Amino acid sequence: MAAVTDQADRLTDDNTDEFDRRMMLRAIRLARRGEGRVEPNPMVGCVIVRSGSVIAEGSHRRFGGPHAEVAALAHCTRSPRGATAYVSLEPCCHVGKTPPCCDALIDAGLARVVVAVGDPNPEVNGRGIRRLREAGIRVDEGICAAESAEVLAPVFTCRRLGRPYVIAKWAQSLDGRVATKRGDSRWISCPQSRREVHRLRARVDAILVGSGTAKADDPLLTARDVPIKRVARRVVVDGRLRTSMTSQLVTTAKRVPTLVLTSADRAKSTKARRLESSGVEIAACRARSGRWLPEACLAALLSRGVTNVLIEGGPEVLTSFFKADLVDEARVFVAPILVGGGPRHSAIADLGVGSISDALSPVSCATRRVGVDTLHEMRFHDSPVA
Ligand code: AOF
Numbered sequence: 001m002a003a004v005t006d007q008a009d010r011l012t013d014d015n016t017d018e019f020d021r022r023m024m025l026r027a028i029r030l031a032r033r034g035e036g037r038v039e040p041n042p043m044v045g046c047v048i049v050r051s052g053s054v055i056a057e058g059s060h061r062r063f064g065g066p067h068a069e070v071a072a073l074a075h076c077t078r079s080p081r082g083a084t085a086y087v088s089l090e091p092c093c094h095v096g097k098t099p100p101c102c103d104a105l106i107d108a109g110l111a112r113v114v115v116a117v118g119d120p121n122p123e124v125n126g127r128g129i130r131r132l133r134e135a136g137i138r139v140d141e142g143i144c145a146a147e148s149a150e151v152l153a154p155v156f157t158c159r160r161l162g163r164p165y166v167i168a169k170w171a172q173s174l175d176g177r178v179a180t181k182r183g184d185s186r187w188i189s190c191p192q193s194r195r196e197v198h199r200l201r202a203r204v205d206a207i208l209v210g211s212g213t214a215k216a217d218d219p220l221l222t223a224r225d226v227p228i229k230r231v232a233r234r235v236v237v238d239g240r241l242r243t244s245m246t247s248q249l250v251t252t253a254k255r256v257p258t259l260v261l262t263s264a265d266r267a268k269s270t271k272a273r274r275l276e277s278s279g280v281e282i283a284a285c286r287a288r289s290g291r292w293l294p295e296a297c298l299a300a301l302l303s304r305g306v307t308n309v310l311i312e313g314g315p316e317v318l319t320s321f322f323k324a325d326l327v328d329e330a331r332v333f334v335a336p337i338l339v340g341g342g343p344r345h346s347a348i349a350d351l352g353v354g355s356i357s358d359a360l361s362p363v364s365c366a367t368r369r370v371g372v373d374t375l376h377e378m379r380f381h382d383s384p385v386a
């Protein structure tokens, strides 16, 4: 990344809260550039400022690559001695795939380090900040903590809650339908919305559907016509192991990782062996009274290194995850069309909501136009901050 000396940031009033916030928000924006490429690592950005001028910026860009602080230090246009580093996550103090960032900051002679949030990784967890202070560096914590925690929500959810971050996505008509009476659903959303979904598919670790959707839509669940940041593992929740041997998911399983979660019994069946010979991974998933448990699906995914999962339906799967309060984010594309029909064709089935005051409501909702559709991006939980 090119180093930056930005006249607009040549302020004499550095050290003020407002300046600190501006610089940290810049570091958080840089952090986002790693989305889809750094997982299961966190997205981190770093801005280095000396005498009120930005002398370098950097971010963690890919898993196994240099951390944000080291990337920024490598791009300094002037000596960083006596400078301030704004880092969106506590600098690490352990030897991982790369040496500790704390040591790099100490060796470079930084005078002050501003940190947004602590790193919940047990190998760091406050020790990074302590090490910097012990070396005589002034450390200020908690600047734009909420903003950074939002970007880090998937990593924090894995570390703190022991499960992957869940994104639910569906497209519906203005009257809340996801299909017509005879089951037609192609296409409810506009081409721009579908492209947006492919962008999402191109950066998540896993894409999950129920067996009903796998059967009805015969989806491929791959990202197409967008830059691919990672190849998501495709996951079908299929208690009765009905997934067809001739489905697109199964016939492409040797090329794209595909996991079918089923009951302990079915996982031992002949059908399971046949699916495996087509390249499908089969895993047993805990059920209760014959119904699969969403938390068991997430445990199976976490144990396979999945940090975030996109749920693409159908209603049974979405309803179970919502009922278990396991949806962190929903992206709902609303098309300006009316379909009519019955409740059987809505995105979510009965949630047990009696009065409107009990309806599920997000902690935040951002709305924007995508082509002719309206996209609602809802978050249902605050990030579990370190
Ligand atoms: C930082 N700056 O930019 C990031 C940090 O395997 P490694 O060496 O890449 O280390 C990964 C761990 O380092 C990760 O789990 C998290 O605790 C921390 N990530 N730390 O100082 C960064 N990405």
Ligand code: ZN
Residues within 6 Å of the ligand: 067, 068, 091, 092, 093, 099, 100, 101, 102
């Ligand atoms: Zn580091």
